[in-house]
Amino acid sequence: MDPVIIVGAGPVGLTLALALARQQVPSIVLDEGVGKEEPRPARTVVLREDTTALLERLTGVALAEQGVRWAGWRSVRRKQVMSEITFAETGTAPLHIAQHVLTDLLRGAIAMEPLVETAVESRLDAIEQERSGITARTRGPKGTWWRGSYLVGCDGARSTVRKLQDIRFPGRTAVERYAVAALRTELPWEGHALLHRTPPWRSSGPSAGEVTARPLPDGVWRLDWLLPPGKELVTPEILLARIHETLTGWTDNATPVYELLDTGVHTVHHRLARRWRAGRVFLAGDAAHLLGALGTQGLDEGLRDADNLAWKLATAWHHGPHEALLDSYQTERRALVSARLRAADQALPVLRGGGGLRHIVPGAARNQDTLLTDGHLGRGPLGAPGTYADSPLAPPRLEGEIPVGTPPGAPVTDVRVTAEDGSFVRLRDRLGRGALLVVLIAPGTGVWDRKHWMSAGVMPRLAAAVAALPNPAELLVAESYPGAPAHSVLLVRPDGHLVTALSGVRPADLYAAAEATVGGAAQAGEAEQEEREGDGQEEKKAAAEAGSGTR
Structure with a gap:
């Protein structure tokens, strides 16, 4: 059979290629770029236990050596510590890593994999499906026609694959906006991530916001400031003022020395593609969904897309068409991401609607903290790995079936x-x-x-x-x-x-x-x-x- 065509050479597309190769399925990765990631210290990802294990299995690299596993988590409201968690040495701590570092690790593993071909400077231009396979046309210096068995669009929020298949991508724009900075400095809680809501040095009201600090290797921290609703322009002067007041507030009016490495503005959109499959074409990652408010991690879901789809494509590739199996990819993953988006959308008015709720519902501030902690730590409906409880692949009730600590459809415990x-x-x-x-x-x-x-x-x-x-x-x-x-x-x-x-x-x-x-x-x-x-x-x-x- 022909190889699987993967459009997009980001973490999701590269992960899918490696996952297929581990199951003896060849693939072609169409990369618009030149095959090298630009270092951006302010562009990072937080990986949960399951997605970290997936990437380590595929790359053979201990990711903790390339990023930082959080030693703990602290949530503060004004000057009060709302919750504090210390992670035991069990591998369950979230892993924080720069995205370009992760992408380079995946590219290194791809370079050693004979079943994966990468075509750089290859921008998708057309897709033609037929009964026996699929053909993709690329333009650029190496423009040509590519023949494949299936095609997967891992080409991001502006997915060409999705547009060529005329798949709608409804949702909400600019759900949240953050000013971001990566800087090298010393903070009082080494190795611990911090969420500080309504810091006392900020005025009250909708602009009081929150700031998150997450450690990276070599004394680097990523800081995210929640911006008020609207289209406030974040100038370099405004960002430097935020950095100064935040570091001063955290270190008792003694601003530590810092080295500013990178800055940016991160806008969170919530969108969900109507369809994730169109014949031999599939969508994965940001091409299929956008989420990320309240500390949730869109890349985690994209990696889970790749893990779910890889074994189903491999089964069809090796053993002949399994239409019900291939259809289950959309059914399982879209339902799970949709539930995640609903949970975030329901929580947003509570968490971003001002302080009035605290005077109406006792303990509301602590409940809000729990929701945000769940999103950041990958727990609960906002962040925990999903369960395919209603999967079309679930067997009928079996005579000998018994309950165990893991419900059917949930990820198994690693023993x-x-x-x-x-x-x-x-x-x-x-x-x-x-x-x-x-x-x-x-x-x-x-x-x-x-x-x-x-x-x-x-x-x-x-x-x-x-x-x-x-x-x-x-x-x-x-x-x-x-x-x-x-x-x-x-x-x-x-x-x-x-x-x-x-x-x-x-x-x-x-x-x-x-x-x-x-x-x-x-x-x-x-x-x-x-x-x-x-x-x-x-x-x-x-x-x-x-x-x-x-x-």
């Missing part, structure tokens, strides 16, 4: 597992390979003789059931999993979301769940479809024979 070669690995390290994961919960397996563990206990029966599944799957064993009883079996999607948990080895249930997870059988020509249906009956029969005992 230590034993792989088929007997090695100990993290569950998260086995994601993104295109295979479903089947995890047996078996206490005490840590002391097994790993040379012979595949022949122990229920393993032979479970291994036979896994081998009979309609899609590739990897068998793993964990000593424990939150809320899971001994001998339960978890089925996990390639993007790390739980499909179901079963009470014991139940081959028929496992097969049904796996088949639902990939959207049913692949579509094919009539003769090929009949042959596959016959093979499917044989596989189901083999699965049933493999599990003559269900527990």
Whole structure:
């Protein structure tokens, strides 16, 4: 088959290319630029635990060495500390990194990947779809026609792909505006991020606003000042005055020495594309959605788009068209981002509507702080990784289904597992390979003789059931999993979301769940479809024979 065409060489497009390559799918990345990111210290991203793990898995780089994991979080209103959080050394702290650093890391990994071709100075000009594939035309010094199996627009808010497909992009403009500065200085809370609302050195009223300080490597901080509604022009003099008064206020009237590295104005828009799929064309990242008010992170959602779409494209690329599976990308991701936007839009009047609410609702200021903290830290409806509870890929109610600590559709907990070669690995390290994961919960397996563990206990029966599944799957064993009883079996999607948990080895249930997870059988020509249906009956029969005992 032809490669997947990816339009846009930002973090989302590069992540998608790497994710496809890990699943043995070639791609072509069309880059409008010259293949190099301009350093902008004031343009940074905050990554949550799940998206950090995704990028580290794809690049092989420990991102904490390139950015800063927050040691803690502090929220202050005027002079009162509203909340203070210290992050334990568990990897759950948000990671703050300059976007050009992240992009360069992804480009470095792409350069080592033979399945990814990058075409620089290639601006998309036209798209032509047909039954067997898709063709894209680019203009520029290297303008040409490109042939692909699918095309994904990761080309940002002004997406050419979206416009060529005539997809509407409704929403709200300038929901919030921030003046931004990156500077090197010393602040009293090393390694801690700070949200300061209504600082005492600012006058009261709508212009009092808030300021956020987030650490970067080498003593650099990014400061964001919320601007009042309207189109206030942020001149260099105004920005320098903000820097001076803020640093003076934080350091008890002794302005520390600082080096100003970069400035800018960041405007937050809230928009959601009507469609994320048009035949063989898909949208991801800012081309599909814009969000970012109240501390939420749009790039996080774009990376989750790439993770969700990659394994579905890989399945269709390797095993034939799976229309229901490909359709589920829009259904799952658009619904989740839409809910995130609704939550932010509902919270905005409460958080930005002035101070009157505090006199009406007791504790309202603290409730507001909780909402903002959730957005900044990636928690709650504003920021937590989403759950595909109503996914069209969810299996029907299964006889052997049981509840565990992770609800169906939610991201699984990262636990230590034993792989088929007997090695100990993290569950998260086995994601993104295109295979479903089947995890047996078996206490005490840590002391097994790993040379012979595949022949122990229920393993032979479970291994036979896994081998009979309609899609590739990897068998793993964990000593424990939150809320899971001994001998339960978890089925996990390639993007790390739980499909179901079963009470014991139940081959028929496992097969049904796996088949639902990939959207049913692949579509094919009539003769090929009949042959596959016959093979499917044989596989189901083999699965049933493999599990003559269900527990």
